[in-house]
Amino acid sequence: MHTDFPELLGAGLVLLFIFYLGFLSIKIKIPNVILYILLGIILADALTDNELLHFASEIGIVLLFFLLGLEFNVKRLGGIAKKIWPSGLLDVALSLGVTTVIALLFNLDLFSSFLVGGIAYATSSSITAKLLDDRGRMANSETEFILGILIFEDLVAPIVVAILFGVSSGESFTSLSFFILIGKIIGMTLIAIILGKTLFKNFETFLDKIMDEDFKTALLIGIALSYGGLALYLGLSEVLGAFLAGMMLAEIGKIDKIEQTVLPVRDLMLPTFFIYFGTTIELGDGIPMAGLLVSVLVWSVIAKLLVGLVGGPIYGLSKRASLRAGLSLCARGEFSVVIASVASGALKAFSGLYILIAAFVGMILFEQAPKLTTRIYGKPVKKKKNLRVPGD
Template sequence: MPTEFPALLGAGLILLFIFYLGFLSIKIKFPNVVMYILLGIFLSDLVADSELLHFASEIGIVLLFFLLGLEFNINRLGGIARRIWPTGLLDIGLSLGVTTGIALLFQLDLFSSFLIGGLCYATSSSITAKLLDDRGRMANTETEFMLALLIFEDLAAPIIVAVLFGIHSGEDLTVVTFLLLAGKIAGLALLAILLGKTLFKRFEAFLDRIDDEDFKIALLIGIALGYGGFALYLGLSEVLGAFLAGMMLAEIGKVEKVEQTVYPVRDLLLPAFFVYFGTTIELGNGIPMAGLLLTLVVWSVLSKVLVGVLGGPMYGISKRASLRAGLSLCARGEFSVVIAGAAAGMLKVFSGIYIVAAAFTGMLLFEQASKITNKLYGKPVKKKKNLKVPR
């Protein structure tokens, strides 16, 4: 007599698949995010309704944003904002604003258009950082500018997610509802700052007194999930709450003590988020809104190139380095996946196809960025040192 397929066996097999794809991505130097999404699409008929996979994915994405928030204490946020804000606002206008307008021209409703704008906004931090490291470009002139812009997007993306999930109920976005939503976001942020400056000011000394790592894991992940859950209770996004929870703990100074405890759990569960997203994509009915998809992939590239070309000089780098930066910022990834979580039906299928296409296109342009720049500006001339032969 056949028995029901055990969820535990399914979880074990998925983890083994994740291990293999992660190992393979290192060998072929291909971002594992895309491979995990493709795995989810492949397994969609088998695990689409898995509550275990869904719950693991929720924890994984919450911990991703929690650790991201740890990188931003209040002083660092101010320092970054002073130099990158003109380029960051340009990025929002081109990548989010114009894209939303394009979707409206294709006769989508305002919520769907804004969702697509958010989908096309943020560059994938994980893909871009990995490629910079793998290709030995961390010391390049444009790298500081690129990382600063990624940080700006990391800050803006949770707010965009919060707005999207706040209006996801289907209600019309009126001035009153928008102000109420903005008030909730501001209140949640102010509470996080207040707790960071008071309750968590001596948190580092408290952590040092905890010798048992099991208790420490429970405490830190409990804080991340608790504040993320509180954001959900307020009708906001859990990723915004998790990000703010990380900001609270960023005030302790040595965040490495928190990171080394949380990283292993995040690395275990985060792939589940991308696999789960893949299971929600159904490709049986072909490519929806193919004209819009092609338009957005092209504009996604142009918008980031313009952000680099126009924003780089404002940051203080050369035109050559600015173009190379713009061509290297085109990949979309984890933030697009998070934003696509608010989509449904055909729009979710569209989002999944766009993310995979944009990731491929972005990686290809990253590889060719230096060659394209050299063709336009010529090969850089190495400065000769004026060496004098001693007599």
Template sequence: MHTDFPDLLGAGLILLFIFYLGFLSIKIKIPSVILYILLGIVLADALADNELLHFASEIGIVLLFFLLGLEFNVKRLGGIAKRIWPSGLLDVLLSLGVTTGISLLFNLDLFSSFLVGGIAYATSSSITAKLLDDRGRMANTETEFILAILIFEDLVAPIVVAILFGVSSGETFTSLAFFSLVGKIVGLTLLAVIIGKTVFKKFEVFLDRISDEDFKIALLIGIALSYGGLALLLGLSEVLGAFLAGMMLAEIGKIDKVEQTVFPVRDLMLPTFFIYFGTTIEVGNGVPMIGLLVTIIVWSIIAKLILGVVGGPFYGLSKRASLRAGLSLCARGEFSVVIASVATGVLKTFSGLYILLAAFAGMVLFEQAPKITKKIYGEPVKKKKNLRVPGD
């Protein structure tokens, strides 16, 4: 008689939970992401270090950013890069720099302070992108700015992770290691540009010749996972690799053929990422360093608001769109979890509580962003169209 709980049964139950929670989120008007994370926290003991769930979550997050990358061809991404760097540097200063300084004022040592700064730095790419998609805000004027900030953070966050991992393991993070990391990022990006301009130039014609949808799914998802995996092999984020893979295929022009094939698989796999994310949050016993915790959460929100309000106009956004962007960037997530894995003891419990509270606060602010903006700036003025009357 088998006593082990079958993985197949577990996978089936998780999919049924995903269906139920997705259905429930529509009824009670709470983002499904929140319910998925809560499910992960509840099932943390049963799903701890579950390789099947972890693998499914990796596929989900990779496909999410692969599809986002499809919206940005090389020309558009180049234009965005020129405009985002002032706001990106402001983000590093406010969320990483100031948070590190606050932690030092609370008598943490330099390493612990920098670790807290790293945890508070990066907006959750997965939560933010999912909410943008779910709430139909992909076409909003501020969305390009939000996505540009997320990509900028995905470039900086691996450097922060490498420094922390190096110091925590007793090694020194040398200037050579820093330039090596930057070189990998530049190299991976240049490779994506070259492949996009050469190999995928006539890819649309090739796709049209594939009549069997099964083969098409294998090809497109294989490209996304391979480039995401290459990024991991180089010690970078799979999110960055997946985005670049999408950017390569964006060169074909008509991306709807790719999207229609990949969307169903992404929608099936993505909820598992948030469940897995929930299993990694260690709530622990009690609330350590409550004064620092409250201060950092409040400052985390203020920092992203400043980033939106000040950085948005740098990017060419209106005051209204800039505020909406700032309110939409407050959730923390996957990079914070990676960085928090370096922490030990009380600091690990502190990190888990921070990530949980910041993720929820960020999602609530995202949901309320349009209403808050309307309360401050009023209803947007509709532009009058100059209609010509026949015969004028």
């Protein structure tokens, strides 16, 4: 008798769990992302190294950032870049630099300290972007600043990952390796800009000629996955590649034509990323390095708050919007998981526990950001519509 558990049955059950938890999240008013991560932790033994789940999660996160990239054509992205770099560097200094120093003060060696700093550095792009979308905050004045910080982190985090992987593998990570990595990022960005201005210049007209929706879906998702896959092939993040793919197509007149085609597939696949993320968290026995854990968690929140409170006004935001931004940047996620995979032993267990708590705390602070802002600054004065968003 055949006793192996069919992957098809497993996939069906995961989808049913996604439906139930999504429905439950509405009833109990808890972000569905938290429930999906918890499901991943509970099913970790059954889903460990599940290639089907991993592949689905990759598609989900790629399509999320592909659709985000659609919102940023070259002109708009250039306007944001000019204003985001001071806040981005502040983020690197506070979240990566100071956290590394804190770990050194707890007598960790330089490599381990830099590893902890890397884990604490990058905000979870996927969690933050999903919550922005779910909570209807995409049109808020601080959203462009938040996305700008996420993009900046997505450019810096692959460099941190490459350094850590290079050192941990025993290979020397030289200045030449560093400049090659930067060259790849710049190269992919330039190619995306050139293709957007040439090959995809009349893409809207071409899409209108495709009458079969299935072919259109295959084309658009194929573009997103291909450029995301190219980024992976070059040793970069698929998230960065997917964002650039969206940016390539952002030059067309009406991006809603693309969004209507891709959104259903993204909404189906994206929950699997958070479930898969949950399966990668290894808690181990007990609480490893409890003092360091508490210190890094507290500083992680303070650092992102300072990025918002100090960096927001530099970007052109009000105090109210700056506070909302800082409170919305505290969740850690996918890059932290990638960096934590380099760790071993107690440091790996520490990393898993940190990521889990930081993800939950970050999502709670995101949820409470509007209320906390109102409590501190009072109710906002109603203004006329058609406000200009910084970077437009």
